[in-house]
Structure formats: structure tokens, C-alpha cells
Amino acid sequence: MCPTLWVTPFPELYGNFIKNLRERIPNSDKAIWSVHCHNDLGMAVANSLAGVKIGGARQVECTINGLGERAGNCSLEEVVMAVKTRKDYFGLDLGIDTKHILATSRMVSQTTGFVVQPNKAVVGANTFAHASGIHQDGVLKARDTYEIMRAEDVGWSANKIVLGKLSGRNAFKQRLQELGVSMESEADINHAFARFKDLADRKSEIFDEDILALVSDESHAHEKEQYGFVSLSQHSETGERPQAKIVFTVDGKEVRGESDGNGPVDASLKAIETLVKSGAEMVLYSVNAISGSTESQGEVTVRLQNSGRVVNGVGADPDIVVASAKAYLSALNKLQSKADRVAAQG
Numbered sequence: 001m002c003p004t005l006w007v008t009p010f011p012e013l014y015g016n017f018i019k020n021l022r023e024r025i026p027n028s029d030k031a032i033w034s035v036h037c038h039n040d041l042g043m044a045v046a047n048s049l050a051g052v053k054i055g056g057a058r059q060v061e062c063t064i065n066g067l068g069e070r071a072g073n074c075s076l077e078e079v080v081m082a083v084k085t086r087k088d089y090f091g092l093d094l095g096i097d098t099k100h101i102l103a104t105s106r107m108v109s110q111t112t113g114f115v116v117q118p119n120k121a122v123v124g125a126n127t128f129a130h131a132s133g134i135h136q137d138g139v140l141k142a143r144d145t146y147e148i149m150r151a152e153d154v155g156w157s158a159n160k161i162v163l164g165k166l167s168g169r170n171a172f173k174q175r176l177q178e179l180g181v182s183m184e185s186e187a188d189i190n191h192a193f194a195r196f197k198d199l200a201d202r203k204s205e206i207f208d209e210d211i212l213a214l215v216s217d218e219s220h221a222h223e224k225e226q227y228g229f230v231s232l233s234q235h236s237e238t239g240e241r242p243q244a245k246i247v248f249t250v251d252g253k254e255v256r257g258e259s260d261g262n263g264p265v266d267a268s269l270k271a272i273e274t275l276v277k278s279g280a281e282m283v284l285y286s287v288n289a290i291s292g293s294t295e296s297q298g299e300v301t302v303r304l305q306n307s308g309r310v311v312n313g314v315g316a317d318p319d320i321v322v323a324s325a326k327a328y329l330s331a332l333n334k335l336q337s338k339a340d341r342v343a344a345q346g
Contacts (some may be wrong), residue, residue, distance in 0.1 A: 011043065011050035020053025036103035037074045039066060044074035049082055053090060064108040065116055065123065077101050077122040077154070085149050101154030103180060106212065110314050113286045113301030122154055155180075163211070165200035169193050172211075179208060181215050202318050203295040210297055213316040215291050225252055225333040227276070229315075229326045234264045244268040246325060250275070265324045272328055280306040280335060287320060300327040304335055310336050 018035065022028045035051035037044040050158070051057040066075035080098060083090050091131040105123040109116050118125040128151040138315040163175060172193050176183065183189050195214055200206055236242035244267035245258040257275040261267030269282075284303035298320035302313045313331025317323040 011046040012292070014047040014056065015050030015054025018051045018057055022056055027028070032059050033057040034061055035074075036061040038068065039073060039075075040069040042071070044072070045078045045082070048074045048079055049090075052092070065105055065114070065120070067108070067112065067114060074104075075106060075121070081122050081149055081154065084153075098153050099155050100180070103212075106209075106250060108342070109288075110216065110299070110301070111312060113284050113303055113312055115288045115315075127151075128156055163196070163200070163206040164204065165197070167206075172196055175208075175211060179212060181212070183215075199297075199318070203297070205295070207290070208288040213297055213299055215315070216314065218299050225329075226336050228328040229322075229330050230254060232268060232319075232322050232325050233323055234268055236264045236267075242267045244271045245319075246271045248272065248325075248329060264321045268321055268325045269328050272325065272332075276332060278304070278306060278332055278335065280304040280332070283310070283326075284312075287323075290316065298323045300324045302327040302331045304331045305326075305334055309335060 014035075014037075018033065022033060029308065031058060032049075035055070035057045037047045037051075037146040039045075044062075044252050048057075048060045052060065060074060060079050062076040062079055063072070064076050066072040066078070080094055080096050080101070082094055083094055084098060086137055087093075102123055105116060116123055116125075120128075123126065145283035163171060169190075175188055176189070176192075183192065195311055196206070196211070199210065199214060203210075230247040230249060232244065232246045234242060234244040241260045242262075242264045243258070243260050244264060246258050246268055247254055247255065249255070257271040257273075257277050259267050259274050261270050265285075281304065283301060283305050284301065286297045286301040288301075291301050295318065297316050297318050299314065300317045300320065300323040302315075302324070304313070311331050311334035312332060313327045313329065315323045315326025315328075315330055319324060
């Protein structure tokens with residue numbers, strides 16, 4: 001059963017509401033009671049936990065990163081870590097390996113194009129960051145002074161800067177294992193390592209987020225693709241209309257396109273369209289800095305829609321214009337793949 005109380009600023013009220021239903025409905029003990037809360041007033045997690053503790057519900061309907069309509073749904077990672085961290089209070093067990101929470105959050109964020117805010121509980125980039133001197137001193141002396149849970153328990157690495165341009169293949173392979181990344185063959189690892197060395201030549205510090213983005217980009221590159229990025233040049237100057245020239249492959253053959261635009265990104269994507277002529281509508285363009293400096297890779301998500309088909313493409317690169325072109329080509333590949341499947345089914 002899934003009782004939903006749309007708006008309540010009082011978790012106790014919601015918990016008692018569930019409890020009252022369970023007490024009044026015949027044979028209620030034969031059902032697993034579920035709570036389904038929306039976050040209109042920022043109370044979805046609190047209400048869900050009250051439904052579990054007070055109401056006796058044993059299922060929480062929730063979403064990764066709290067995604068959902070309007071203000072979103074109850075956040076899975078927050079409920080899970082609340083029950084785990086306060087097991088003495090809830091007295092409940094969970095069948096979830098929490099060390100995969102962060103990786104799952106990143107995958108959902110990349111797939112949907114909705115960036116996780118830095119101050120988001122559990123999975124936000126600032127969750128375990130301490131800027132205040134007194135906080136840093138307290139954490140160094142005893143982590144539980146300011147940290148209610150361990151970063152490692154949800155998938156964060158204690159040491160975020162792990163590799164650089166002088167790092168070898170074995171160190172890179174070891175870091176992949178620590179991040180839970182498995183590659184199909186040694187050849188795939190060698191190819192990913194070559195891309196890592198190229199990235200390390202372009203930015204001084206390589207973060208876990210950089211490696212995950214690189215491997216994700218690598219996995220997409222191995223998929224059957226009609227379009228592949230080769231190179232890009234663009235020129236923009238104050239008072240002048242930006243120009244872009246791009247080289248990419250179509251079924252393995254290099255083609256060249258050029259265009260102007262309202263900005264370098266607009267010009268680059270229009271340069272692609274001069275040749276592809278997909279007719280697709282862009283319904284989302286999202287940029288996310290993978291790490292926190294001007295050297296950071298930019299991760300771009302592009303969502304295209306055409307003939308009722310909607311796809312997301314993702315691209316990462318220290319040059320945000322290049323990342324945008326990669327994301328656009330990735331989306332075009334998925335759009336084409338969907339069209340091929342639809343044609344085959346017809």
C-alpha cells in the first residue's frame with residue numbers, strides 16, 4: 001500500500017497518519033506498507049523516515065538525487081544513510097551497499113543532465129569539505145567531531161588528487177580498481193591510459209572525477225557510432241560574430257563543416273548541423289565543472305528531440321567548446337541508433 005499525504009510540515013503527523021491506517025485497516029499486517037513523499041516543502045525525507053519509524057512502513061519510494069516532478073521526490077541516499085547512521089534509533093537493516101551511492105548518483109546525473117548541487121547532502125561535492133580552520137582542526141583530531149558519517153562509506157575517496165602526468169600505467173590501473181571501474185581488456189586499459197596521459201599534459205592535477213569522465217567518454221567511443229569527433233577550431237572576438245570549423249567522421253570518413261553563431265558553442269554545433277542536417281531540437285544544454293578550478297574539465301550534456309525520440313549526449317574536455325561538440329555528436333549517435341531500432345521494428 002502506498003499512502004501519500006501531499007503537504008505536511010510535521011513528520012509526526014505523517015507518521016501517525018500511516019500508523020492510524022495500519023491500525024484501522026483489517027489484515028494490514030499482511031501487507032508491506034510503503035510511503036511515497038514529494039519534496040514540496042523540503043520535508044520528503046523527514047516525512048518518509050517518520051512513516052518508517054512511527055507508522056511502521058517498511059518500504060520507501062524514493063529516487064537517486066531526489067529527482068522527480070516539481071520539487072522532487074524523497075532522496076534515496078539521504079534516507080539510506082539516515083537509517084544506517086542512526087541504526088540505534090531506527091533498529092532496521094538495509095540491503096544496500098552504500099559504497100556505490102556516489103557512483104550511482106554521478107551516473108544518474110550524467111544520464112539526466114541534472115547537475116547535483118555542491119551542498120547536496122551525502123553526494124554533494126562539499127559534503128565532506130571543511131574550509132573553516134576550527135572545523136579542519138576538529139576533523140584532523142577526530143573525524144566524528146564534524147562528520148556524522150565516513151566519506152568512504154558512500155563512495156568518496158579520502159584522497160581526491162591521486163594522479164598526475166608522471167603517474168604510470170600501474171597506478172592508473174590501480175585507481176580504476178579503487179573507483180570500481182572494470183574494463184573489458186588490457187587493450188581498453190591501454191587506450192584509456194593514453195587518453196589519461198594526454199589529459200595530464202593539459203592539466204596539472206587529475207581528480208577521481210576526471211578519471212570517471214574519461215572512462216565514461218571512452219566507453220561511449222567503443223559503441224557503434226555514425227559520428228566521431230576529430231578536431232575543432234573556433235574564433236571569437238568582442239564585436240565580431242564567432243566562427244567555428246569542425247572535423248568529424250561520418251561512418252569512418254572525415255568531413256569538414258563551418259559556421260558562425262551567437263557564440264563559439266553555437267557556431268560549433270551549427271557547423272555540425274550544416275553537414276548532418278538532423279532537424280533535431282535541442283531541449284537541454286547543461287555544463288558542469290568536473291572539479292573546482294579553471295583547469296577543470298567541463299562536462300556537457302545535450303538533450304535532443306526528433307520525431308518523438310529524446311536522447312542525451314555527454315562530452316567532457318578541458319575546452320568547454322570541444323566538450324559541447326562531443327556531447328552533440330554523442331546525442332546524434334544515440335538519435336540515429338534509436339531511429340535504426342524503430343526502423344528495424346517497423
